[in-house]
Amino acid sequence: MKDKKGIKVATIGGGSSYTPEIIEGFIKRHDELPVKELYLVDIEAGKWKLDIVGSLAKRMVEEAGIDMEVHLTLDRREAIKDADFVTTQFRVGLLDARIRDEKIPLRHNVIGQETTGAGGMAKALRTIPVILDIAKDMEELAPDAWLINFTNPSGIITETLSKYSDIKVLGLCNVPVVMHKMAAEILESDEKDLKMDFVGLNHLVWGRKAYLNGENKISELLDKLAEGDFSDVENIPDYKWSKELLQSLGMLPCPYHRYYYLTDMMLQEEIEAAKSEGTRGEVVKGLEKDLFEIYKDQDLKQKPEELESRGGQYYSDAACDLISAIYNDKGTLHYVNVKNNGTVNCLPDDSVIERTSYIGADGAYPLNVEALPPQVKGLLQVVNEYETLTIEAGVHGDYNAAYQALTIHPLVEGSIVKELLDDIITENIDYLPQFQR
Amino acid sequence: MKDKKGIKVATIGGGSSYTPEIIEGFIKRHDELPVKELYLVDIEAGKWKLDIVGSLAKRMVEEAGIDMEVHLTLDRREAIKDADFVTTQFRVGLLDARIRDEKIPLRHNVIGQETTGAGGMAKALRTIPVILDIAKDMEELAPDAWLINFTNPSGIITETLSKYSDIKVLGLCNVPVVMHKMAAEILESDEKDLKMDFVGLNHLVWGRKAYLNGENKISELLDKLAEGDFSDVENIPDYKWSKELLQSLGMLPCPYHRYYYLTDMMLQEEIEAAKSEGTRGEVVKGLEKDLFEIYKDQDLKQKPEELESRGGQYYSDAACDLISAIYNDKGTLHYVNVKNNGTVNCLPDDSVIERTSYIGADGAYPLNVEALPPQVKGLLQVVNEYETLTIEAGVHGDYNAAYQALTIHPLVEGSIVKELLDDIITENIDYLPQFQR
Amino acid sequence: MKDKKGIKVATIGGGSSYTPEIIEGFIKRHDELPVKELYLVDIEAGKWKLDIVGSLAKRMVEEAGIDMEVHLTLDRREAIKDADFVTTQFRVGLLDARIRDEKIPLRHNVIGQETTGAGGMAKALRTIPVILDIAKDMEELAPDAWLINFTNPSGIITETLSKYSDIKVLGLCNVPVVMHKMAAEILESDEKDLKMDFVGLNHLVWGRKAYLNGENKISELLDKLAEGDFSDVENIPDYKWSKELLQSLGMLPCPYHRYYYLTDMMLQEEIEAAKSEGTRGEVVKGLEKDLFEIYKDQDLKQKPEELESRGGQYYSDAACDLISAIYNDKGTLHYVNVKNNGTVNCLPDDSVIERTSYIGADGAYPLNVEALPPQVKGLLQVVNEYETLTIEAGVHGDYNAAYQALTIHPLVEGSIVKELLDDIITENIDYLPQFQR
Amino acid sequence: MKDKKGIKVATIGGGSSYTPEIIEGFIKRHDELPVKELYLVDIEAGKWKLDIVGSLAKRMVEEAGIDMEVHLTLDRREAIKDADFVTTQFRVGLLDARIRDEKIPLRHNVIGQETTGAGGMAKALRTIPVILDIAKDMEELAPDAWLINFTNPSGIITETLSKYSDIKVLGLCNVPVVMHKMAAEILESDEKDLKMDFVGLNHLVWGRKAYLNGENKISELLDKLAEGDFSDVENIPDYKWSKELLQSLGMLPCPYHRYYYLTDMMLQEEIEAAKSEGTRGEVVKGLEKDLFEIYKDQDLKQKPEELESRGGQYYSDAACDLISAIYNDKGTLHYVNVKNNGTVNCLPDDSVIERTSYIGADGAYPLNVEALPPQVKGLLQVVNEYETLTIEAGVHGDYNAAYQALTIHPLVEGSIVKELLDDIITENIDYLPQFQR
Ligand SMILES: [Mn+2]
Ligand SMILES: [Mn+2]
Ligand SMILES: [Mn+2]
Ligand SMILES: [Mn+2]
Incomplete structure (x- = not known):
């Protein structure tokens, strides 16, 4: 692919408040990843957001002085036609649907979360018909393109596409990226020197080993984590893991494991939050509103700092890095959602796993991994x-x-x-x- | 084995209130299964029970007029030496331990049950050292004997022996037997004409199919069960399964599935029971006391009716049938706990499963089964x-x-x-x- | 099925010289297996044989005085319609094709045999289109019927049907039956007391264990076989197995293993036979001619002794036994070709294996078997x-x-x-x- | 490891005629791979060769002007102590043993080859006791060292160590390297741009795909190979693959596949060679003698050209590259023999496979691969x-x-x-x- 000039990218859900991040990502990498055409696509209901954020995107590109055309469109097929990469960052039903995903389960006294449990299922049911439709367009209009999927529940959506379409797809999530950064902080090492051995399902992923120059530092990592005070993602309360849990687990849990390992506390927290500041979705709705106000400022020509509080940090960096690794046949390691194909031997071959993977122009190879210990295996299997x-x-x-x-x-x-x-x-x-x- | 005259059986925990059942079982089958020596073994703390129930056993045998010697002993090695079959029905720590298994979890607001969940784990931890000791005696003193294990958690105990000893062992439970009888009742068929295809783990077993003369009647069975009013085991509340649950499951759940599928109701029920009539263990303690009073009656020469309310109905019938099938190389089907060895392909080979099995003098062959549906697979795997x-x-x-x-x-x-x-x-x-x- | 009166059987290739055997089989079992209608079907080219052997069949039934109608027909669909069992014993291309299967490979200096190697492949290629056609008729006209397949290569044909049709099918071969009888002779035991644990593929099957009343006598069996003088099937030269081969193998090889273990000797033997008395197909062609002369005798009212020299001894007994086990839901063990489904864990689930199986009205359950040793595994896998x-x-x-x-x-x-x-x-x-x- | 100064390498069989290659390899890479101490070890019988080639090694290093000490020793334990890498290039029984491996099988009219078939087994039987001894020394004296094994049969030796020792080991062979170079030549591409997807066992490895910048060129590769005239390794006759074989196979066979796919021709060739110029071992014995004469020349200070005709081209390059990838945590792809661990799902987890693998300081990750087609699977399984x-x-x-x-x-x-x-x-x-x- 490297020889191809003028990459075309289509971003579905281009009116998202995250768009400035991906724009920044492409601008930063323009030398190694020469995106020539970027189509931001949205639906009628999102047109007002697309107009605002799309206009910011154009200002950012102009400011950067690079050769990239930003197109705003409601015509998904035009955007997909002959694209090299399609990225997805849409939310079916917008934030109101997310708020329902949080509130309906809570009404029945179970965890209400938009990507896991009952809320995650609801979100999957809404998203699957749309993503299969997008895949059909890609099969017809851009059969060689890669779909880089951000849309949650990212693992389920990627697995749906892997099972029910012929397109090339990889799923992404910022959780392993955030965990990598936290691990580097804990080990006081450079992020680049650290190689995390992640394995699991999306939002149920464990850091199995942490290599610094070939040496596995996982025990040191867990010990320091139990003692210290470190934080990970924005949208989940930072309950501290107990020493006993970390030691008996022997791996680094992800932030979403709090729902599984500390269910009662998380449920209590959700119930209280719903009564006071609102569910996470309600909070985000407010943040989004503020963000779009900021985006409207015609003098704003870069990603504003306020976006950080929104949640999905490093998503766009992860996506742009992944796209560049494919385009440039880099042979680097990335944390992606990919067809299992025997890698995790306690899961079916056609499941999609989240795993440290080798990425080249021919796609992703999840790194081989030994049999997982029973505590990880059992939870993985039932959630799978x-x-x-x-x-x-x-x-x-x-x-x-x-x-x-x-x-x-x-x-x-x-x-x-x-x-x-x-x-x-x-x-x-x-x-x-x-x-x- | 059939040619051998004079079978020797050792029953560990011979002072149990269940003993009259197994005595009755051997008496009924004496023609086909000529038990010559029956050793009832117990420990010092159970001697008073052994004396009472052992005396009743002797009266029963005498009344039946068969050639079987009943020995009462505290010397386990004497009992095991050269035995053909060893059966286990002991409870480490007696009923007080069971009551703790129920009350400790309840104190932390989780299900308290002596065979599953936290209570089941506690019981397993107490039982494993003792059963491994018994196995060592058998390896030395009766290496060709079969151990027929009733002791709960029956699946875990059988799996422990399968993994950590060289003895021949099969685990038994009355749950599939009771389910078989209930299914026959629902289908208005003769028990003998019904072939249940059970698969799962002990106390987490499903009736996958129900064959009447080669025809699978599982749908009819589930429909009638949803509509009618049928009861199963004594020791678990008879909550009715909803039509939706049965239809979406597509299989017959076991009574213990109520803990998994109706956790909130069962927990509430337990909490209330603990406050009123006491936990099941406390109730049983009372029943046992009454039973032993009855057993003391020197005129009693058969199994008293009152034993039925105690719980484990049909245990002994299942055990005697199984022993006879092995002894006589019968080639009949029984529901046993046996090494998986690929039968359930979503569980490890060395797990012990509960499965309809073909039994002959060379042991048990769990019947081959197709891949299980995801709802069964996921739950099985995490519990495994x-x-x-x-x-x-x-x-x-x-x-x-x-x-x-x-x-x-x-x-x-x-x-x-x-x-x-x-x-x-x-x-x-x-x-x-x-x-x- | 047991309650059904008046079983209908269709035998495809009814003009075969084997037909008197299956007729005898049904006559002998008429009490337990009341076949009411037997359709002998053949094609135009086999009509003259069908007339001769069909007439003998009718005389045999009349002589037996049982209530069974024998129909001769060239209309396969009429025969299959509403049948309970269909049996196949046809040979596409008749004996001339078999002779080609022997001679073409020999011309290239490799083993020429009609069921294995290059000849077996040729026979499979000819048979597959025909058997799939029969299966289509069954799917339409008798969807609940069982196909009992004798047609060689029996394993490949059964696997083809298992993969490419929806009918219920079991494959049969007389090889395990003959091995069972030979093993009983060697062990000087009653055939009925012996339980052979056969596992493998059709014509590549091993006797893994030999149980007499629960005791495994395989070592004794192999030792005596190495020392003594025993013979198995008619159509393969009786080379003696060396003591070293039997001991290192640890199992009883089947007659066809001579092609694999003694290739050079078998090839030499075939080359010489082809030059002198002719290939086995040529010899059989002569035997068949003689048999049909004998069958023409209107006074002949039973299976003539001369049929024994023809080859496939006990085929019909095995088939009638199997049919009766299904009809009567017997729960007995038979040696059949059946979908692997995890039984032999080194072969794919959808392969058809030859295995000791439990047979009831709901079909066949191949008995669970431990991992096979490498020498068996490797050969099985490549042939599979x-x-x-x-x-x-x-x-x-x-x-x-x-x-x-x-x-x-x-x-x-x-x-x-x-x-x-x-x-x-x-x-x-x-x-x-x-x-x- | 990268931070460590002064790497120590021990080369077992240091008196081999190949030694100048590995010396050259370390000299070329001295900047990135600073080998400080190189121990050439041999046994008494090889001392005269060690003296000659060791002296040449020293001259080469001196000429290169790098800081590397070359030690010659018969004390293996001294060499292994605290080594970072151990390489093996010894032959138990020297060339006379190889000649026996060729001649004994030929005497029985089967292929005589020192790494596969009967000869390969003989070589394995001789080598296994020695390599396990070396592993024991490493476990004691250099438990963190990597063993880079060249010794044939490389796959079997590596698997033996993987199963029966605790050391870190990777097996190497020049066959995939030579195939890579030939494929690049056929595709007229730069070797560096080509990524070969090799999978199989050592000396039974297939090129499954050939990626040029993410595009799979295997069909083009096979077509051109069938038409053109390309050669691979020195020590196997260059029979041309037929178009039919390549197309039906769909992969690039390795040179050793000629023994499997063209057995009769190879056997004939061997028989004739044995009669004329001698077996390959006899030819090599002559070549070796000449080489050592050349090595004796005190003016020779580099690897002489004549070494190329000896056979194992690129071995040392492959080894030095691999060692450097580990030392520098490079994250590059190499073709190595490594524990399967589920990569090839038709082979056991504990088999050692030959596979394109990702190499870092923490070892090798064989790249995930889809299920192999039946023709490859069957042959792999039986040879495994x-x-x-x-x-x-x-x-x-x-x-x-x-x-x-x-x-x-x-x-x-x-x-x-x-x-x-x-x-x-x-x-x-x-x-x-x-x-x-
Ligand atoms: Mn995520
Ligand atoms: Mn139970
Ligand atoms: Mn056959
Ligand atoms: Mn090699």
């Missing part, structure tokens, strides 16, 4: 089957699969499954064509 | 890894393994793992030599 | 992949698959693959619609 | 089991395993196994302590 069921429910509108997905999910329990599921379907029915019958 | 960790904790006194076993068990959640585990170890320390250091 | 390739070649007319099937088959070697394959296709082209383009 | 048996025979002196290893090897056939094996053991008995009883 939840994901399998969710995908079947999302693709086929299978009520039974959705029912059982909730039944076995570790964050949903008890006798409320039917009521919970019926609420999810009823209140999201406008976005669930597969259940409209 | 809990079991793996529990066995490691029980055999090696591994605190970390115990910590993670509780962490991933679906019935234990949240931030209370350390306190819960420390309570379990502290309050059972007399029975936990592997943790005494 | 040859079979996989042959099936792809047979179903899709895939020249490349056929080329590689011959390339990796242990009995074909070297630089002659192209010439050999081209000869096979050219000289069988009338029977190979999938290659006619 | 031959290897498994050979290792058991070599480690435990297990005659039965050796017998079955030969029985199932595709290059050994028929009734001569016992005679062949007995000849191998008898004529190598001085080097087979495990069989001396």
Whole structure:
């Protein structure tokens, strides 16, 4: 691909408040990754956001003085046609849907989170029909393009595409990136010298080993983490891991593990937050509003600092790095969601895992890994089957699969499954064509 | 084995209130299964029970007029020496330990049950050192004998022996037997015409298919179960399964699935019971007391009716049937706990599963089964890894393994793992030599 | 099925010289297996044989005085319609094709045998289009019927049906039956007391264990076999196994293993036989001619003794036993070709294996088996992949698959693959619609 | 490791005629790979060669003017102590043993080759006791060192160490390197731009894909290979692959595949060569003699050109590259023999495979690979089991395993196994302590 001049990128959900980040990412890398055409695509309902953020994007590119055309469009097919890379950062149903994903489960006294548990399932059910539609366009209009998927639940969406489309796809998440940075901080090492051995599913990923120049420092990392005071992602409360948990686990848990390992505390926290400052979605809705006000300033010609508080830090850096590794056949390691294909031997071959992977122009090779210990294996397996069921429910509108997905999910329990599921379907029915019958 | 005259059986925990059942079982089958010597073994603390129930056993045999010697002994090695079959029905720590298994978890607001969840783990930790000791005696004194294990958690105990001893062992439980009988009742068929395809782990077993003369009646069975009013085991509340749960599951759940599928209701029920009539262990303690009073009656020469309310119905029938199938090389189907060895392809080869199995003089062959659906697979896998960790904790006194076993068990959640585990170890320390250091 | 009155059986290739055996089999079992209608089907080219052997069949039934109608027909669909069991014993291209299967490979200096190696592949390529046609008729006209397949190569044909049709099918072969009888003779035991643990592929099956009342006598069996003088099937020379081979193997090889373990001797023998009395096919052609002369005798009312020298002894007994086990839901052990489904863990789930299996009205459950030793595993695996390739070649007319099937088959070697394959296709082209383009 | 100053390397078999290559390799890379101490070790019988080639090594280093001490020693433990890397290039029994490996099988009319088939097994049996001894020294004296194994059969030796020692080991072979170079030549591309996807076992490795900048050129590669005239390794006749074989295979075979795919031609060639110029071993013996004469020249201060005709081209380059990749944590791709661990899902986890692998300071990660096609799978599996048996025979002196290893090897056939094996053991008995009883 390296010989190709003039890369075309289509960004679906281009009206997102994150767009300045990806613009910055492409500007910074323009020498090694010469994006010539960038299409920001959105839907009618997002046009006002696309206009504001798209205008900022154009100012940023102009300021940078690089040869990149930014196109704003509602015509997805025009954007996808002959693209080299498609990135996704859309949210079906906008932030109001996210707020529902948080509030409906809470109403039934279970964790309400937009990417995992009952809320994650709801988001998957809404997103699957749209992403399969995008994939169909790509199969027709850009069959050689890579889809770099950010859209959550990133693992489930990537697995859906891996199972039900022919496009080339890799899923991304900022969680391993943030964990990498935190680990480097804890080990007082340069980020570049650290090689994290991540393995798991999206938002259920463990840092198995932490290599500094070939030496595994995971024990030191866990000890210091138990003693010190370090923080990771913005959108999840920073409960400290106990020494006993870290030692018995023997790996670095991800921020989302708090939902699994500290369910009661997280549920309590959510219930209280909902009563006071609002759910995370409600908070973000306010942040977004402020951001777009800032974006409107015609003198603003770079990514504003305020974007950091929004959440998904380093997403765009991770995406641009990944795109550049493919384009330049770099042979570097990245943390991606990719078809398992025997890498994690306790999961099916066709599951999508999150794993440290070798990236070249021919795609991603998840690094070989030894058999995982039982504590990791058991949790991975049950969540993986939840994901399998969710995908079947999302693709086929299978009520039974959705029912059982909730039944076995570790964050949903008890006798409320039917009521919970019926609420999810009823209140999201406008976005669930597969259940409209 | 069929040619051998004069079978010797050793029953460990012979002072149990269940003993009259197994005596009745051997009496009924004496023609096909000529038990010549039956050793009832117990420990010093159980001597008073052994004397009472052993005396009843002798009266029963005398009344039946068969050629079987009943020996009462505290010398386990004498009992095991040259035995053909060893059966186990002991409870380490007696009913007081069971009551602790129920009350400690409840104190931390999680399910308290003696065979599953935190209570099941506690019971496993107490039992493993004793069963490995028995196995060592068998390896030395009766290397060709079969151990028929009833002792709970039956699957974990059988798996421990399968992994850490060389003896021949099969695990038994009355749950599939009771489910078989209930299914026959629901289908209005003769028990003998029904072939249940059970698969899973002990106390987490599903009826996958129900064959009447080669035809699979599982849908009819589930429909009628959802509509009708049927009951199963004594010791678990009879909550009715919803039509939605049964249909989406597509299999017959076992009574213990209520803990997994209706956790909130079961926990509430337990909390209330503990406050009123007491936990199940406390109730049973009363029943036992009454039973032994009845057993003392020198005119009693058969199994008294009152034993039925005690719980483990059909245990002894299942055990005697199994022993006879081995002795007579019958080639009949039984529901046993047996090494997986690839039968359930989503579980490790060395796990012990509960499965419809073909039994002959050379042992048990679990029937081949297709890949299980995701809802069953996911739950099985996480509970299997809990079991793996529990066995490691029980055999090696591994605190970390115990910590993670509780962490991933679906019935234990949240931030209370350390306190819960420390309570379990502290309050059972007399029975936990592997943790005494 | 047991409750059904009046079983209907369709025998494809009813004009075969074997037919009197299956007739005898049904007559003997009429009490337990009340076959009411037996359709003997053949094609135009076999009509003269069908008339002769069909007439004998009718005389046999009349002589037996049982209530069974024998129908002779060239209309396969009429025969299959509503049948309960379909059996196959046809040979596409008749004995002349078999003779080609022997002679073409010999011309290229490799083993010429109609069921294994290059000849076996040729026979598979001819048979696959026909058997898939029969399966389509069954799917339409008798979707609940069982196909009991004798047609060689029995394993490959059964696997083809398992992969490419929806019918219920089991494959049969007399080899394990003959081995069972020989083992009983060697162990001086009653056939009924012996339980052979057979595992492998059709015509590549090993006797892993030999149980007499639960005790494994395989070592004794191998020792006596190495010392004594025992014979197995008619159609393969009785070379004696060396003590070293049997001991290092640790299992009982099947007669066809001589082609694999003693290739040079077998090839020499074939070359010499071809020059003197003719290939086995040529010999059989003479035997068949004589048999049909005998069958013509209107006074003959039973299976004539001369049939024994023909080859496939006990085939029909095995088939009738199997049919009765299904019909009567017997729960007995039979040696069948059945979908692997994890039984032999070194072969794919969708391969068809030959294995001791539990048979009931709901079909066959191959008995669970531990991991096989490397010497068995390696040979099984390479021959299994040859079979996989042959099936792809047979179903899709895939020249490349056929080329590689011959390339990796242990009995074909070297630089002659192209010439050999081209000869096979050219000289069988009338029977190979999938290659006619 | 990168921070360590003064690398120590021990080369076992330092008296080999190959030594000038590895010396040259270290000299060329001295900037990035600062070898400070190089120990050339040999045994008494090889002292005269060590003196000659060691002296040349010293002259080469002096001429290069780098800071590297070359030590010559017969004390292996001194050499291994605290080494960072150990390389092996010894041949147990010297060239006379190799000549036996060629001639004994030929005597029985089967392929005689020192690394595969019967000859390869003989070489493995001789080498295994020695390599395990070296591993023991390393476990004691240099537990963190890497063993880079060249000694043939490289895959079997590496697998033996992986299974029966605790040292870190990678196996190397020049075959993939030579294939890479030939592929680059065929595709008229720069070697550096080409990424070969190699998979298989040592000396049975296929080029599955050939990427030029992310595009798979394997079809073009095979087409051009079938048409053109290209040569690979020195020591195997350059028979041309037929178009049909290459197309049906769909991958690039390795030079050693000629023994498997063209057995008859290769056997004929060997028989004729043995009669005329001698076996390859006899030819090499002559070449070696000449080489040592050249090495004696005190004016020679570089690797002489004549070494190229000796055989293993690029071995040393591959080794030095690999060592540098580990030392410098390079994250580059290399072709190595490494524990399978699920990479090739049709082979056991503990087999050692030959595979394109990602190399860093923490070792090798074989790149993930999809399920292999049946033709490759079948051959791989049977040869892998031959290897498994050979290792058991070599480690435990297990005659039965050796017998079955030969029985199932595709290059050994028929009734001569016992005679062949007995000849191998008898004529190598001085080097087979495990069989001396
Ligand atoms: Mn994420
Ligand atoms: Mn139970
Ligand atoms: Mn056969
Ligand atoms: Mn090599």
